Amino acid sequence: MxxxxxxxxxxxxxxxxxxxxxxxxxxxxxxxxxxxxxxxxxxxxxxxxxxxxxxxxxxxSKQAIGEAICKDCLQEIESEARAAIATVSSPSEKLRRLFQSLPTVTLRLFSDDRKLYEIAIYAASGRWPATITYENHVKELLKQILIEGRSAGDFERKTPIDDVALSAFLVLRPYLNPLLLQHSFDDFEVAPTQLANLVLRSLAL
Amino acid sequence: MxxxxxxxxxxxxxxxxxxxxxxxxxxxxxxxxxxxxxxxxxxxxxxxxxxxxxxxxxxxSKQAIGEAICKDCLQEIESEARAAIATVSSPSEKLRRLFQSLPTVTLRLFSDDRKLYEIAIYAASGRWPATITYENHVKELLKQILIEGRSAGDFERKTPIDDVALSAFLVLRPYLNPLLLQHSFDDFEVAPTQLANLVLRSLAL
Known part of the structure; x- marks a missing residue:
């Protein structure tokens, strides 16, 4: 000191x-x-x-600086995903775009900067507040799309909405969380599409 | 030498x-x-x-010994999962039990022996043949249950069965693969049930 x-x-x-x-x-x-x-x-x-x-x-602390950088980066991912779904009106298409854009933007940001990936790994391992906030925002975004789809009469309404939102989030998680994403490259070409289709089939009336 | x-x-x-x-x-x-x-x-x-x-x-080589140990361990996981589904006849219930037993047995075997976990991590990172064979067996097992459910008139038949089997496998993967499993402990209590329910909703007629 x-x-x-x-x-x-x-x-x-x-x-x-x-x-x-x-x-x-x-x-x-x-x-x-x-x-x-x-x-x-x-x-x-x-x-x-x-x-x-x-x-x-x-x-x-150093972690506080890392947190601020990480928060910034996660906000950028979220903004890009929100922009990707803003241009379409069908809830199904929004869900499809969310499943496509979130993994793609996450992968791009982290591949561009391996050292940023290192901070993200720390953030995810340590469950830094920025990571938890980000995950909650993704869950909220999913829930909003589900509510829209239910109101529009596009999605089934029997299952408790929180269960649907949580399970959809769990499906998406390996492609959002950098700790899991680094082991999910092999499936990256097909997984987001296959998983969006699975979730949409589960929402069918 | x-x-x-x-x-x-x-x-x-x-x-x-x-x-x-x-x-x-x-x-x-x-x-x-x-x-x-x-x-x-x-x-x-x-x-x-x-x-x-x-x-x-x-x-x-040392890896060949590691492979043999790993293969043995993965065969044990597979046998226990097969035993868990053998006692029920409904395809839905089989799927539910597969989603419950595979993660549980995997976690138990690896928690009992941290060093075995280390070999499993090597096997999964290096895509050792034992790992690939195991994953193929799980995909096959999923497909068998899907075929049974379709014949019994319990599951929808419109979606190509390979897409359904692949997406169900991708959903289960974070709880099978030790590289992903080690970062999925937080969700472990609820995830297998929530995900089995999601997959079953996607199979509804």
Whole structure:
């Protein structure tokens, strides 16, 4: 600890937000080059040109920085998936597109950046809040599509909706969660389509 | 190589079968204590009290011994699952029991023996023939139940049966494959039931 450790704690405000973002961007670059696990906050501070205490003013720990990067990345995946389903109106087609886009975007983001994959693996293993929030958003998105399909009279209504949403989420999970995705490449070409079709058959009237 | 390396190659015959089995049992014990990765064939030979060349008479490599152990273990899982479905006649109930028993037996065998889990992880990562054979048997078993259910008039017949069998297998895969299973513990209580129900809903007439 340096003598300005009294500054530690969460900072707030628009200017602070910019600094936070600047630290995140620089940290992501640094992690991309040297890896998340091996990097210390001291090394990160040196590479950004800030004092370690100054970084601690914005982030409580290295994990907090990793979390922010991970959250950003998961939000991007979610936005792309939402954009993919926004252009169609049929609930069946929305479900099909969700099953196609989520795995594809996840794979693309992580293949583009192996070191980002490393952070995502940490996030998924440690059940970081960003991961849990993301999974809940996917479950919610699934449930919304199910509700729409039921109202439109396209999907069966006998099964409790939470059971349907949960089982559909469990089917999709191996292609979302980076820990599972890394072992699901072999099936990647056919699995999302086959599984969307299975779920749609299960929803038939 | 010792000077009796000329003996190398696959041995056959009933007595040879016993020696092979004895090597497998001893190797499994040795791997359980010291781990699969760290053990060399020389160490294995020393611990069993055979020459390295004598072991090479029965197994081409350490992986071949690991494969034999793995095959044995996967056959045990398959037998238990077959026994679990043999006592019921309804195809729906067979499917339910398959979805329940395969994950449960897999988890039990591997939790009982962490080192066996290590061999299974190698087998699954390296796509060892034993793993591929096992997966094909599970797919075949699923297909048999589907055929029975279609003949009995319990399951829909519109969807190509290979698509139905493949998608059901993909749904089950995270709970069979040790690489995925190790990241699926959180859902383990509810997932097999929820997923069997989903597949059964997809098969409804």
């Amino acid at each position: 340096t003598n300005d450790s009294a500054l530690s704690g969460q900072a707030r405000g628009p200017a602070d937000h910019d600094v936070r973002f600047q630290i995140m961007v620089s940290a992501k670059e640094h992690f991309s080059r040297y890896g998340y696990e091996k990097t210390t906050v001291s090394e990160l501070a040196r590479s950004i040109g800030f004092s370690k205490a100054y970084i601690y003013k914005f982030f409580d | 010792t000077n009796d390396s000329a003996l190398s190659g696959q041995a056959r015959g009933p007595a040879d079968h016993d020696v092979r089995f004895q090597i497998m049992v001893s190797a499994k014990e040795h791997f359980s204590r010291y781990g699969y990765e760290k053990t060399t064939v020389s160490e294995l030979a020393r611990s069993i009290g055979f020459s390295k060349a004598y072991i090479y008479k029965f197994f081409d």
